[in-house]
Structure formats: structure tokens, C-alpha cells
Amino acid sequence: MKITETPIPGLFVVEPRVFEDSRGYFYESYHKERYFQNQMGAEFIQDNESKSVRGVVRGLHYQLAPFAQSKLVRVVQGSVYDVAVDLRKGSPTFGEWFGLELNEAEKKQLFIPRGFAHGFSVLSETAVFSYKCDNVYNKDSERSININDPKLNIDWEIKTSEQIVSEKDQVAPFFDAAEMNFNF
Numbered sequence: 001m002k003i004t005e006t007p008i009p010g011l012f013v014v015e016p017r018v019f020e021d022s023r024g025y026f027y028e029s030y031h032k033e034r035y036f037q038n039q040m041g042a043e044f045i046q047d048n049e050s051k052s053v054r055g056v057v058r059g060l061h062y063q064l065a066p067f068a069q070s071k072l073v074r075v076v077q078g079s080v081y082d083v084a085v086d087l088r089k090g091s092p093t094f095g096e097w098f099g100l101e102l103n104e105a106e107k108k109q110l111f112i113p114r115g116f117a118h119g120f121s122v123l124s125e126t127a128v129f130s131y132k133c134d135n136v137y138n139k140d141s142e143r144s145i146n147i148n149d150p151k152l153n154i155d156w157e158i159k160t161s162e163q164i165v166s167e168k169d170q171v172a173p174f175f176d177a178a179e180m181n182f183n184f
């Protein structure tokens with residue numbers, strides 16, 4: 001397993017060791033002790049999976065305190081462009097975002113600590129997205145930031161006119177108007 005810290009402190013890219021043979025492949029998609037030892041300390045308590053078609057953009061999502069979530073995200077099938085935005089007030093990289101392609105071939109994962117907004121766009125015909133969370137879903141605490149915020153200026157690799165976005169996410173506020181209370 002190779003772990004690389006991104007330019008945003010606390011945000012890590014994980015490249016698992018994949019064993020391939022004539023039957024197919026095997027890899028450990030999570031190993032509590034190893035992830036903890038490498039500064040990815042989170043007690044995961046909920047797993048989620050979604051399937052989306054090409055052009056779907058989900059995000060940018062986060063939950064406020066006391067339901068803030070760390071996430072360990074990966075793609076089981078297909079390919080996405082995945083983005084995390086630093087919302088930690090006082091962080092040297094506050095307001096900055098990091099993006100990378102996650103796909104079924106490379107099996108990279110992104111560890112996203114609490115205090116980040118997260119989203120992804122679907123680049124393949126379909127994509128199955130799987131992630132662990134260290135806090136439960138709480139509808140009243142969930143927030144979105146507009147994926148097309150001109151200040152963030154994220155290139156989702158899908159033209160705006162071709163983006164498929166939920167009604168909730170279409171009316172999400174821009175970064176400057178977003179609530180960011182994580183109780184750090």
C-alpha cells in the first residue's frame with residue numbers, strides 16, 4: 001500500500017496493493033490499524049454505495065457538527081473525477097481543493113478528514129462509488145456547496161450543459177455563503 005499526502009494537509013491518496021491472478025484480483029480495501037498508523041485516524045461506522053450515469057455530478061457535500069464525517073472513498077466500477085475542498089477555518093489551505101481521477105483499474109482511494117466538502121463527477125458510462133464514513137447521515141446537518149462556484153472554479157471534466165445534478169445540489173449556496181461549523 002502506498003500513501004501520499006496531497007498538497008492539502010490531512011488529505012491522503014491511498015494506492016492499495018492489488019494481487020492479480022488467473023481468477024481475477026484481490027485487495028484489502030480497508031485495514032484499520034494500517035490506516036490509523038498512517039494518520040488516517042477515523043472510526044468508520046457507516047458504509048455507502050451509489051451508482052450514477054455519465055455526467056452526474058454529486059456534491060459538494062458535508063455535514064456540520066456534531067455530525068461531521070471523515071470519508072474513505074473509492075470507485076468499484078467505472079471512473080470518476082473526485083474532489084475535496086478544505087473548509088477548515090484556520091487551515092493554511094482553507095478554500096483550496098484537490099481533485100484526482102478514481103477508477104476501477106487503479107483502485108486508488110482518497111481519505112478525506114472531517115471539515116471537507118466532497119463531490120465527484122462521473123466520466124464513464126456508469127460508475128459505482130463506495131465509501132466509508134466515521135459518522136452517521138443526519139439530514140438536518142447536511143450541506144452542499146455549489147459545484148460551479150466561480151471562486152472554486154473546479155474543472156469537473158463534464159461541460160456545465162451536460163452535468164446531471166440533483167435538485168438539492170442545483171440550489172446549493174456558493175462557498176462564501178456556506179456554513180462551516182465543525183467544532184474543531
Ligand SMILES: Cc1cn([C@H]2C[C@H](O)[C@@H](COP(=O)(O)OP(=O)(O)O[C@H]3O[C@@H](C)C(=O)[C@@H](O)[C@H]3O)O2)c(=O)[nH]c1=O
Nearest residue numbers: 048050058059060061062071118119120136137138166
Ligand atoms: C448520504 C445519504 C443519503 N441518504 C438518502 C437521502 C436521499 O433520500 C437519498 C439520496 O441522497 P443524496 O442525494 O444526498 O445522495 P448523494 O448525492 O449521493 O450524497 C452523497 O454525495 C457524496 C458526494 C458524498 O460525499 C456523500 O457524503 C453524500 O453526501 O439517500 C441516506 O439515507 N443516507 C445517507 O448517508
